[in-house]
Amino acid sequence: MENNYYCKEKLEQKGLRITPQRLSIFCFLSNTKSHPSAENVYLEVRKQFPNISFDTVNRTMTCLFKNGLLKMVESGHGPRRYDANLKPHYHFRCLECKKIIDFESPEYDKIKIPEDVQKKFKIYNQKIILEGICPDCLKKQAIKKSDFSEKDKLNKK
Ligand SMILES: [Zn+2]
Ligand SMILES: [Zn+2]
Secondary structure (H helix, E strand, O other), rough: OOOHHHHHHHHHHHHOOHHHHEEEEEHHHHHHOOEEHHHHHHHHHHOOOOOOOOOHHHHHHHHHHHOOEEEEOOOOOOEEEEEOOOOOOOOEEOOOOOOEEEEEHHHHHHOOOOHHHHOOOOOOOOOEEEEEEHHHHHHHHHHHHHHHHHHHHHHHO
């Protein structure tokens, strides 16, 4: 958990003016692992600041992004999603529930961009995204399947 103090310090380091709204937005982002969209953040922050506009939230997030306090996540076809976890990590995207889950991997940390590719392009960053079904959805699928076979058994009797 990152506390208010940590968030304040981060904003100060970047020379950003600290308003209660901005602090609240950044704190929420720093404490969630859900990789929320601007819409998600707006709905959350509105609980504390009922008069805040979506535009303010969106602008604040763009500002945090420009100052390197937020990253954007490849979210497929859905709305743009954000990540305030600035430690090196990778993403697993569930194709079922669209959850984006962080994981760390010393193996992936070692992956280098091939030299010939580096010569060809100006590369800003390298992302690794795995896609599949998350443990929660796997569990749900297993339950559904066993439900089916229970019914099958009953039908046969
Ligand atoms: Zn899932
Ligand atoms: Zn992440």
